[in-house]
Amino acid sequence: MYQVKTFNAIAKSGLETFSDDFKINQSDDPDAYLIRSVNLLQEKFPESLKTIVRCGVGYNNVPLDKATEQGIAVFNTPGSNANAVKELVISLMIATARNLFAANQYSNIHSEADISQRTEKDKTKFNGTELAGKRLAVIGLGNVGSRVANAALALGMKVIGYDPFLSSNAAWRIDNQVKRANSIRRAVKNADFVTVHVPKNQDTIGLISTTELTAMKDQAVLFNYSRIGIVDNKAVLKAIQEGKISHYCTDFGEPIIADQKNITITPHIGGSTLEAESNGAVQGADTVMNYLESGDTTNSVNLPNMKVPFEAPYRVTVIHKNVPNMVGQIATKMADREINIENMSNAAKGSTAYTVVDVNSIDGENGQNLIRSLNKIPEVHRVRIIEHQ
Numbered sequence: 001m002y003q004v005k006t007f008n009a010i011a012k013s014g015l016e017t018f019s020d021d022f023k024i025n026q027s028d029d030p031d032a033y034l035i036r037s038v039n040l041l042q043e044k045f046p047e048s049l050k051t052i053v054r055c056g057v058g059y060n061n062v063p064l065d066k067a068t069e070q071g072i073a074v075f076n077t078p079g080s081n082a083n084a085v086k087e088l089v090i091s092l093m094i095a096t097a098r099n100l101f102a103a104n105q106y107s108n109i110h111s112e113a114d115i116s117q118r119t120e121k122d123k124t125k126f127n128g129t130e131l132a133g134k135r136l137a138v139i140g141l142g143n144v145g146s147r148v149a150n151a152a153l154a155l156g157m158k159v160i161g162y163d164p165f166l167s168s169n170a171a172w173r174i175d176n177q178v179k180r181a182n183s184i185r186r187a188v189k190n191a192d193f194v195t196v197h198v199p200k201n202q203d204t205i206g207l208i209s210t211t212e213l214t215a216m217k218d219q220a221v222l223f224n225y226s227r228i229g230i231v232d233n234k235a236v237l238k239a240i241q242e243g244k245i246s247h248y249c250t251d252f253g254e255p256i257i258a259d260q261k262n263i264t265i266t267p268h269i270g271g272s273t274l275e276a277e278s279n280g281a282v283q284g285a286d287t288v289m290n291y292l293e294s295g296d297t298t299n300s301v302n303l304p305n306m307k308v309p310f311e312a313p314y315r316v317t318v319i320h321k322n323v324p325n326m327v328g329q330i331a332t333k334m335a336d337r338e339i340n341i342e343n344m345s346n347a348a349k350g351s352t353a354y355t356v357v358d359v360n361s362i363d364g365e366n367g368q369n370l371i372r373s374l375n376k377i378p379e380v381h382r383v384r385i386i387e388h389q
């Protein structure tokens, strides 16, 4: 029996995905957290906690180093809400090109019964432009960026992308008409619209600031549906006030950009569709079950991704530091207890490694002794024994 604790609104379809071996919100010693945007950066994790699964993509709300040190596998659900973000960004591109926000405000503030005369006279104030033929720069061509790029092409736009770390999977998704830039400056130079779809990390904070804004075409429209801080809001406000940028749309409000002309703020709703929330929750629940029942680390963001078919009835998994002789030490501790190894796999990601060992038999006491002995190795973060169901 495994215990799962949920944070935020997790879609019912996800909670219903769990088998009877998983209990939801019934214990203070959970094996798994299933989360969305809850800020866990200062959280003290219970010793029982083995995994944190983020239903969604951005995991900057999870302290990865602390989790790894405590042997907690952290996952996200890549792509689960990418279509939702794509549709929102495309809708905002159309909304800004057609002056929909100002037009709506104009049409709402007067109370006279017949406004047709006035609107027929004034409507040219809201003349817009079409997206077809305009240029879009997409910074970050992963799950969201690639979809935005392809959708923009389908609307007749010219698209240029910048992503120095593009994965081969993402590259397959991108239409070959999307041009590649080798710098942000080159990507944004002639773009009428610029949209940013990168993770928030130390390298992307302030990715779009004064230098990049200055490099943009006059009157460009800018979108930040990634995270607060990736676009420097103070610099954008100045660029808007100076008339350099014509409109800024973001999913992340903060006081300095509140109630400013030509800034549209939404309350972090990029992934807030029924479909995306369900995708994330179902994918998240599957991830919890797979990890706890088999040690599968596919889509882990702090451990190497390993999916090893069971080769024997028992599995020992070890999360440890990526240093020499760990595999040797693990094998020796097993040999000391006459545990015969059927299969052993090991992989590393940065300073962390993961070893999966399948064995034919490991009785309760021998298993507990093995866990104790492996835990004495200073570089070991967590040991688990999983019985194949």
Ligand SMILES: NC(=O)c1ccc[n+]([C@@H]2O[C@H](COP(=O)([O-])OP(=O)(O)OC[C@H]3O[C@@H](n4cnc5c(N)ncnc54)[C@H](O)[C@@H]3O)[C@@H](O)[C@H]2O)c1
Binding pocket: 057, 058, 059, 078, 079, 081, 082, 085, 139, 140, 141, 142, 143, 144, 145, 162, 163, 164, 165, 166, 167, 170, 197, 198, 199, 200, 203, 204, 207, 225, 226, 227, 251, 268, 269, 270, 271, 272
């Ligand atoms: N507003 C929302 O509700 C919402 C919803 C989904 C995702 N997001 C945010 O959007 C981000 C992107 O989502 P995704 O699903 O496309 O993620 P993803 O991981 O599929 O793609 C991110 C892409 O950014 C690229 N990248 C990383 N650093 C870069 C840099 N310095 N310059 C250019 N490209 C860089 C990566 O190579 C990758 O291709 C997420 O990390 C999350 O923070 C927000």
Ligand SMILES: O=C(O)CC[C@@H](O)C(=O)O
Binding pocket: 036, 037, 055, 056, 057, 058, 059, 081, 268, 270, 271, 272
């Ligand atoms: O609504 C959510 O859970 C956040 C969605 C989004 O920011 C993500 O990173 O996936």
